[in-house]
Amino acid sequence: MEITVDIESATPMFSQLVMQIKQAVQHGKVAPGDPLPSIRQLANDLEMNNKTVAKAYRLLERDSVIQTKGYRGTFIHPDAMANCTVDxxxxxxxxxxxxxxxxxxxxxxxxxxxxxxxxxxxxxxxx
Incomplete structure (x- = not known):
């Protein structure tokens, strides 16, 4: 799964992250149980603030698209496909x-x- 952020876009960066992760789930690029990068790693990879990535992850977790398992990391939720359409x-x-x-x-x-x-x-x- 490749995530890119357009800093010139009118869409906030956290929203771009949420949309791209949901689209990756919907298009089968990631499956339930697949790991996601840590907040720090993704922020470093995209050269953005950790808080921005953390906000996107919180929204995705709220919508049950991802789940955090403590120190083990963040993973695609078992019901992610069904929950991707929640807006x-x-x-x-x-x-x-x-x-x-x-x-x-x-x-x-x-x-x-x-x-x-x-x-x-x-x-x-x-x-």
């Missing part, structure tokens, strides 16, 4: 669009929506 960003965007449309229909201004959204995001989780 939480698209789902969140759809949900927000629908909610904002409901607010606007009720007469709430965009400014009021922004303030309420920021307030909710700034609240401690569970609150």
């Amino acid at each position: 939480l960003n698209a789902w969140v965007t759809k949900q927000l669009r629908e909610t904002i449309a409901t607010f606007r229909k009720a007469g709430v201004t965009d400014s009021e929506i922004r303030i309420a959204f920021a307030d909710v995001l700034n609240q401690p989780q569970g609150g």
Whole structure:
């Protein structure tokens, strides 16, 4: 599996990594159980910040495309193929669009929506 990052792209580098790893799974270039490079190794290979690679790995692990096995490393998840089609960003965007449309229909201004959204995001989780 070869990963390349276009630093000139409008797509964030972590998103490019996520997309390329998902595509590698979908096209059979990697299989469940296959190892992935460590965060440090991939960051060095791509000449990018470790935090960028770590963010991509966290998102892939959240989506069950990869799994981390402690000191043994990071591997392609057994259910990776089925989980590659999950796009939480698209789902969140759809949900927000629908909610904002409901607010606007009720007469709430965009400014009021922004303030309420920021307030909710700034609240401690569970609150």
